[in-house]
Amino acid sequence: MVNSKRGISRREMLRLMGVGTVGTALGSHIAYAQSVPESGTFRFQIESGPGTDFVAVVDAFIEEHPEITVEFSQVEAAVVGVDWQRIAMEAGAVDLISNENPKFLKLDPVLKAGLIQPLDGYRDLYEWDDWVLAAALRRSSRGGQLWTLPLYYEICGASYRKSVLESFDVGEPQTWEEFIQMLEKFKAAGLIPLTNGHRGFSQIQMIHYQFWASIGGLSGPGSITDVIFGDGKFTDAPSVEAAQAILDIYNAGLLDPDVLSITQDDGNERFISGAAALNVTGTWFYSEMQRQFDDDWDMLTMPGPGGGPIWCTGETEAMVIPAAAQDPDAAALFLDFCVKGTGAKILLERGNLLATKAFGELAIPQIQRLPIITGDESSLLIFGWLPQNSQDAYQQGLGGILAGAITPAQWAQQVQDAWERDIEDGQIPEDRSDLL
Amino acid sequence: MLSTKLMRYALYALVILLALPFVFPSLWVLMASFSTNTQITMDSLALPDRLYVENYAHAWTGAKFSTFVYNSLAVSGSVTVLIGVLATMLGYAVSRLDFPGRRLLLLLIMMAIVTPVFSYLEPLTRVVRHLGLANSRTAVILTTTATFLPVPTLLMRSFFLTLPEELGDAGRVEGASEWGVFRHIMAPLARSGVLTVLIFAFLWSWNDLLLPAVFLQAPDKYTIAYAITTLKPAGFRQDHVTMFAASIISTGPMIVVYLLLMRRFIAGLTVGGLRG
Amino acid sequence: MSALASKLRPRPLESWRSASSKAREQWLLALVLVTPALIMMGIFVFYPALQTIGLSFYKWDGISPDMGNFVGFKTFARATDNYPFSQAIKNSLLWGVVGLFVPTIIGLIAAALVEDTNLRPKPLFRFAFFVPYFFSMAVAAALFTRVYDPSYGMINQVIQALGFTDVKPQWLGDGRIAIYAAMGVFVWHETAFCYIVFTAAIQQIDRSLYDSAKVDGASEVQVFRYITIPSVRDVATFVMTIMLIVGLTPFAVVFPLTTPGLGGPYYSTEILPTLIFKKARMGYNASEAAALGVILLILVIGIVTVFLWFRERTAPKD
Incomplete structure (x- = not known):
């Protein structure tokens, strides 16, 4: 040529x-x-x-x-x-x-x-x-x-105040049912059960990672690992069900009704002011919480329908x-x-x-319990694994689901299409099995 | 008599109603800039219990807006001077001088007006990088000047066209060179046009977001508009008051330009600028 | 600017050999005056613009040392066969129409109301209508993220204060209204510019025209229709052209409102510039960015040309 x-x-x-x-x-x-x-x-x-x-x-x-x-x-x-x-x-x-x-x-x-x-x-x-x-x-x-040598680890989850959970007499939910019950209790008390920000950098994806990990397990078919490193597709059941679960809690008024309008920083403010009980965030928010609440805080990972809590981790x-x-x-x-x-x-x-x-x-107790220290297996925090096309489809599409513009199945198809396009464009290695 | 008085009241009501959407948000921002973050999230329409002038101090030093104002002044100032000089030169050439290719040049200038910088963003960043100007105010100054130049050039051209040709001929009879005619007769006469162009260039470069966003990576080089849009307080929190105070600070140079020069800007815009 | 085009007609030029010393001197001076500007525009406008066109026919990620293959129009097909692109085109066109008419008409009416009536004090009203322009467009958009906030935002707080406690629009979160909310910022800001230029134009109109119209018994509206509007025609063309160009690329509004998930929610505020920015700056898709750039270029040139042609065609004959 x-x-x-x-x-x-x-x-x-x-x-x-x-x-x-x-x-x-x-x-x-x-x-x-x-x-x-x-x-x-x-x-x-x-x-x-x-x-x-x-x-x-x-x-x-x-x-x-x-x-x-x-x-x-x-x-x-x-x-x-x-x-x-x-x-x-x-x-x-x-x-x-x-x-x-x-x-x-x-x-x-x-x-x-x-x-x-x-x-x-x-x-x-x-x-x-x-x-x-x-x-x-x-x-x-x-x-x-x-x-490359990654120095940090990041883990996403939902942060909470220990005292708030105690006052509602609930612990960290181990099942989807417990999780929903917990959110319902917060809602009944007039709190925003779970806050999150979509405008700007959408952190709805952090909810999706957690539900998906919970539903798909660590390595089963359609799990996060299977899609990123294997032959799984975004259109496989676990990812679609996870997206549906977000829509369900949104429609039930268990997710912040302003989620599409606010940024994650607004969400953090709602959590810190006490207006919201849970806040979707990650370990990057730890030092701020430590500063705000002394020891009265921690982070949980949210179980999805039919699954238990599984942490999502990623290097940075x-x-x-x-x-x-x-x-x-x-x-x-x-x-x-x-x-x-x-x-x-x-x-x-x-x-x-x-x-x-x-x-x-030397780490604080909130870190001591995380899989990085305990050695427990964890799933993937997939932000950064997706190149621009798929990341845009993933992130914007989750907002589209909540807005009723597309169904979870349509969203999954769009992400899968974008993902395949990224592979075709050479933005993702064809064979990724050795990274697993 | 009554009806004219009524008409008068109706007129005032109408204009005030029309002006309200333009003024009210600005007043809200001004008020909020003296408030506290808690107050704003609780009830943003309420007056603060006292004037929190420290918001401005924090924006100026803590959030480093003194640096950003300096950067913006440096960038906009340089762009303004460059455009003033280049547009005057180019505008004079395409309006008052006969030379081969003049028509083509005018066409190029008009093409440049309708060529949005977004359309060639990627190659432009490559050019800048190749010139070793990545992450520099110089890159912003040069690209802003080059991309904004066409409109001021056309303004200057129209302006020169309103000046009577006889003035130049008179100079030539007196023995002035072509350079002399430009430098000592025509250019001084075009002063109000140049002033209009300078203000134009300043307003536009002060307003610009894209080129700083593309060419500045280090925060100590940010312009104020870019700094405000990317303002990120520590700890993933929201800091409304600093942002509001910084925005009010950013209006300073614009208000100065308005109060001192707008009358002449308006005059310059119409005397020749837009009649072409 | 439409009148400009008519001034572009060629004039017979003398050749260098037969040229008078005046002509030769003019050529030299022109060379001196034109060269610096031309070099700058050559490097930072024309060269990259041409490169864009070349790049759009290749498949290249923007980072591999190998520039990839010549693929003809395939890159265009890839860049345009998706939902974000159709949203971007739809929004860009809509935004162009809004830019063309809304700030210009409001600006003209406001200018006429202040200048053509016995409103006092005029400087105060002029200041009031110009206030938005003190903020740069991007700063205005950043401020409006707060104005539009669903809970503490100014608009929803006013709605609450007026007693509509259950009305709580999600200005930037609702895909059906987010684009209009974004346009609102644009109109808010750009009207001030149109206003000040029209003010200048109206101040230049010969006052005796108004006086004789009054003597003939013309109403205020008739004066506006038959004197003010025709008098500011050229200025209007200039302002509308600028608004059209700015309106087709309102990046400075959309960027602060939606960054870094540009164009959200769900592509409802996507415009060609955000799409280009994402492909070129947030991902590795240089060729697609270039193809979108060419499309934007054609769009802007086409629309502006049609607009200027229309203005020229409908211009009153002198």
Whole structure:
């Protein structure tokens, strides 16, 4: 297909994309023997949200490793799109960067573009397998190589006040029936039983993950795992039933009637003010709750019809070392500092849930009970696993179900179509079984 | 007599009724900016128990809006100056100079007006990245100038066309060069047109969201409009009052422009600007 | 701007050889004056616009080093065969119509009411109608997320205060009204712009026209119809063209109202720019974004051309 009659020449396109830099860099990392550096400098960039916690980590690192220089910067990337890391990596401006999560939306495109280097040398050198959760490492691998190191874990659920549950004489629901009874009690008392925000970044999807995990189980046909890594479809019964269950609680007035109009931040306010009894959120909300309520809070995972409570977990703050990195050894030393060194301790103490087993005993009780520490099996928090087409269909469609614009079955079909389109477009690997 | 008086009251009632939807939300925002988050969620129409001026202090320093105002002024200021200069030059060339390709150039300018920047967003970001301008105010300034330039150029063109040609010829008889005619005769005469264009450029670039959203990644470079739309308080909470206070702060330069220059803006807009 | 087109007719040019020194000097000056602007527009407008057209015929994710294959119109087919796209087209067209008529007509009526009557004090009323423009469009939209909030929002609070306690519209959550709520912000903001320009135009109208009409016994409405409207015709064309272009790409409104789930709820506020932004900036679909860009380009050029042609055709003969 190489000919000169195209609208834009390929060479020009490549030049524009900065592929030159990448090409040079791809060769360069081989020159490094992966080792513990005696001195060095690395440039580290991260999103400003989690970045706040990393300020302290970087300070501690510099104190412990005066031989290494760190150039640290933060980026506000929540709204500007998915490609800020790509820009930094293409420009050869960083040696270590947080690529947010190791899923199809974030990892596979930069991998395809040849922008990052494998971490297996460091994995062996620092024995990360002994520390980082096996599932996290597996999902961060492609083609048998480790491409990214997730530092955080995220778990979604419904947060509650312990005192409120006590005053209603209810515990964490173990079945759908118990869950509904609990919501009914809240409703009868004039509370918003379960608040949630759809406008902007829809967190109705967090309800769907939990119901779906509960109905489909950990690995059965049509379970989340089966769809993401196997041959399952979004149109299989568990996902559709989960969507129907959301519609049912909405129609019964058990879900915040304003859900479609408000943002999740509004939902958080309703929960904190006491107007709402349960709030759909996740571990990212832990530090705020700890600040607001001392110990009088916790989070549960909601059972769906016919199932028990199953946690949905997902990796995040997945660090990558760009192919163009000038000092990957120094960057990797810092990563290890966050896996089992003082860095991990600092991150944990600040209320983050880590993808490493280090210092687990220091965590607050609300974290101690989560599957990451207990070792229990968990399902998938699938945000980030879906590329843009399917994510848009998934998220917008859940709103469409509540608005009565589509049925759960139609929604599932639309998501499945978009998912297949994403596979066809090469945004998702055809065979994903080795990630499981 | 009675009926004219009645008509008068009816007129006032009508205009006030028409103005109400435009004024009321702004007043609500102004009031809420002096209130508290709790008060707003409880009863947003009620007056606050006192004026919480600290909201403004918090927006200005705590939420770093001093930085955003500075960024916006830097971006809009540069865009305004660039557009003022370039539109005057280009406008003069296409209205008062005879040169081959003038017609084609005018056509290009008109095409540029109807080419929305969204249509070439992706290649544009690539160009910017290739020039090494990713995540920079310079990128916003240059792209904003280039994409806004056509309309001010046409305004300047219409403006120059209203100036009598004889003035230029008189200058030429006096021995002025073509540059001299432009620089010392025509351009000074077009002052009110230039002022109109400057205000136009300032209003529009102050208003813009897309280009800052695409080209600025680091929060310390955000413009105020972009910062307000992405304002995210810590802890996944809602912070209405800071947002309201920041919005009121953002109107400052616009109000100054209105009070000082709007009369001349209006004059400039009509004297020549839109008659073409 | 319609009149502009008529001024584009070519004039015979002298060739360089036979040109007088004046002509030569003009050519040189033109070169100097035109070049900087042309370079800027070339780099940041024309070159990427042409690239878009090229890119739309390829299948490329925007990140792979290999640009992918030439696939002809397949990318267009893929970008348009879905519900979000049809919503975006529907909403864009609707928004174009609203932009064309609503802010312009309200702005003109408001300007006439203030300027053509003995209303006092005029500066106060002018200020009042211009107030929305002090906020930038995006800030206005961000503020309206609060104005529209179902519980503490200004509108629902006013409805409550008026005694309709069981009326609680979900302005931004109800797919049937969200698009109109978004347009409301647009109209709120852009009317101020139309208002100020029409004010300028009306102030320029020769007062003696009004006086003689009054002497002839014309009513206020007749004066408005037969003097004001025809006098501001050119200005109206200018304002309407701007509103049409802005109305076809109201990203600054939709972005703050729905970010980052742009175009929600359930695609009810989807417009072509949000779709392009999602494909190009939130996912890896450079080719589809380019194809949508070409469609937007054709849409805007087509509609604006038809509009200007219509205005020119219906223009009164001098």
